[in-house]
Amino acid sequence: MPRYLTPSRLCLLPLIDLYLFGHTASSARLDVLSFIASRCSASGGQSGNDIDHLTDYLSAGASSLLGVLQQWPSDVPGRNVFDILLQRLWRLDGLDSLHMLFDQLSERVSSVTDSEKPRPGLSRASPLGQYIRRCCVEFTRLQFADSQALWAAFVTYRAPTYETWAHRNPADAAARLVEGDGSVTDGASVIHSVAVQPDDAMNTYMSTDDTDTLLTFSIHQLQKMGTRLPDSVKGKLQLWMKDQSDSGVQSLQHFLAFFEHWKAGQYTMALESLHRYFDYSLVTKSGSDNMRVYYQYALLHLSVLHADFDCWDESVEAMDECIATARENQDTACLNFALSWLLYLRQAKPANHASPFGTVSGLGGAAGGEQDEVAFLKVKAKETKHWSLLSSTLLDESKLDMYTSGMTPRALEHIAQSAHLNVQHDLRTLMPIADLFEGASLDRLGQAHIATRLYEDVEATYGKQAPISDQVRAACRLAYGAAQNGQCAASLRVLDALASKAKGVLKLEQRITGYTLLTQLSQSLHRDDIHAADYYFAQLRPLRTFGDPELDFEISQMEIELLLKRQELERALRIVNAHSRRLKGLASADVAHRLHYLVLKAKIFATSGQAIKGFSIALRTASTAARVFLMPTLLEALSVLAAILNDLSEFGAARDVLEAALPLIYELRQSKLIAQAFVTLGEAYVGIAGHACVQGSSEQTRHMRLAGAHIERGREGQLGLSPVLDVIVLRERRALTDLAVYASLEDRAGMLQCLLMRSQLARWRGDESSVAHADALYVGLLADGGGSFG
Structure with a gap:
């Protein structure tokens, strides 16, 4: 595989020469220069939102690539820039003409000139000058066999433009055919095959630089969007990397495989790919300094991998070592992210947060609870101007306000600050999660209609720019909300369509499967089909082990509803008491969950004929819910309280x-x-x-x-x-x-x-x-x- 030169880059060199000689109209010079500048970079002109567009961009043929030049006039009347570029391209009739092209371009790049006699041409430090110099150097490094392969690929690449050139230049085309120019006959013979299979023709000659660009872009997309590579992109990458022996690209291959195995739920393969990636990275970047840098990021990815597979103890150990290494190397960005992740680990599994660093704020010499830790991270994020960390920390603070103290209005204030940062600094990947947090806050305030619009905005406004996990979370909330209002058929259709979008991502597939089963279980309970409800609940029970708190809470609610439907009140009460005791022992437990279990307890007492016991529980729950602005819990408690008052003959109340x-x-x-x-x-x-x-x-x-x-x-x-x-x-x-x-x-x-x-x-x-x-x-x-x- 060539290091840098490809037929598309060879086509760009004559265009640069035409621009420098002034063969474009004055009105089109700026447009042509913009086109050249966008092509000098392998990913130039791309929005960076769709990996399929980038692969098509890198493997585009000459007709689609240079066809845009037809809209700009040249200095020759009746001819556009595309016409004169075709003339220049078809003047190349062999390797000798290719050598002459590079010699001419080398002369165009001027060295440091004397003030007495300046030489015309490009500056060696200009972007175009650097591009030409690199192409010339790479062409000089090519061995003869590689030069022949490059020429053959170039002939195949320009072959689809033969008919256009021959129609505009019939005399030149006839003369070259009479002379028996091999480049013309070879090019004409492959026109049909290229037209039939353009991808196969183009994919056979890709450079290491293009492959590295696509790999880096793919990894960036996987990290940002949380999805997997499409099969078409994966096939092209495998084809391009088949003969690749560069160790740097090999390390990126293993890093790409790490994300693929991770999202597919293959824990052992993901761990092995991660080790191979950093082994190759250390071979490529020799030296102890590079080893320390790669080591701390290896620990960071290792901790995230352990946490995603519910290996919490191993995740905390890896993160502690990552923090120690980052502090030693004074890597502020890695340290801040690791501290934020450690705070998340302590909130997700409070029982497993034993760490030699104690609290996060203790690393900075402070002491206190989670609020102090959040304040510490906010200060560090502002000092380093790490706006994504500051935005995510504000969302964590809003979560703490909602869960621990129940201050939803204050949580909405933090969410608004995070949303402002996202817009101000173009943090597009954090915008959907801010909408999800705001929707959850408004749900607690009883504004379900506004929350529904926010969930719909995740798909309607952000689309493919939103991480796939946020899209799935918003769609699941919408579908389950519709199911609770009796629209089960519509809910199942939404979840079925969502399954194809999250195909191959294990965690998201489990979430969609869970909400599908919850919808079917809810429908079965409404229809009094206890046998079907038992079947669906048996399928739901294993999903509790996958570490999704929201899904686990909904499964617990449906279990209690199923027991109430069976009239197994004593067992339902035991389960409710067990959940209440567990949440009472957790400092980071959601106050809404605790109050909801109290409402269920009062409902069980009312159903069993012990209205007096349920009265005090419902009254205290309603009072607490009103104090912390939990409108759904308040209204449900009031409904249960009214039923209890009816049982106590207090009909007017x-x-x-x-x-x-x-x-x-x-x-x-x-x-x-x-x-x-x-x-x-x-x-x-x-x-x-x-x-x-x-x-x-x-x-x-x-x-x-x-x-x-x-x-x-x-x-x-x-x-x-x-x-x-x-x-x-x-x-x-x-x-x-x-x-x-x-x-x-x-x-x-x-x-x-x-x-x-x-x-x-x-x-x-x-x-x-x-x-x-x-x-x-x-x-x-x-x-x-x-x-x-x-």
């Missing part, structure tokens, strides 16, 4: 609680909670009619009518119920049409409960036709297993 909470419950966009709130409110009105109203009075009739309307609203989800809610419905009609309750959720148990209440209310009113209709719906629902929801 239950009605007041739910009527105050219903507007916020609508904003929360949780269909099941909405249905439960309406049914509980209907029960409260029934209780008021029976205990606080005179028998047979109009007030009792009105309350019973309101109870029936609320219960029917919980079953069918029809709009328009009370004057207070009518205002909200008119404002949010478009949003509320997407919300569904028991009917759209296909919640069979909920619909049966509503139909039973509807029949009892109709029987109280003496409406036999309504009783018969409700009973018929009830029997039909039992008969077809939830297939009809009329």
